[in-house]
Amino acid sequence: MDQEGEVTNYNTQIRKIVAHGTTEIEVVYTDDNYEATKIVDMYEQWLSKDDHKFMGLDFEYCDPEYEDDYRIAVVQLVMKNHVLVYQWSSSEQWCPKLMDFLRSGVHFASVDIRNDKKAMKQSWNIEIPSQYHIDLQDLFKLERDRTGMADMAASLIDKTYTGMKKEFPSD
16 A cells, blocks of 8 residues: 555565575565665665675566567666566656666676667666676677677586576476
8 A cells, every 4th residue: 555545556575585505685576666766775875885886787678579679677786685676567667766876877787788778778768878887798708699697607607508598497
């Protein structure tokens, strides 16, 4: 319910995940602008105390089979042991705090940002300046086509990661 007692259709789920047996990660999945704003406020507070202002940033897109262009469906922000998964496509689709945050001068690290840049321009008419949006594939100067994190892992860590994203088991 919102503050006036009206029923809303917002969805917020919070999960705690333990990674490597000892590290607890909090994942917040939401389509609520108010919840996303609270989390971005928390990130800004953390960043104000941090010398290195870096965050992980990733986007997922609507299925091109049903959409004409790269429309953003999900925004993922990662900092410290916290992950925000903001379901843009089912939200009110305008979170001013998030838009301002993306333009704020924080350094974002991503993998293969070419489509991310197109999608941000098409969906929101914003651009993160290149010096603030770092493509990890550029840092490692991979020789093959830039196709995503699984292929980057295959090049840098072990060839068995090749095609990993396409090979998830189906239940």
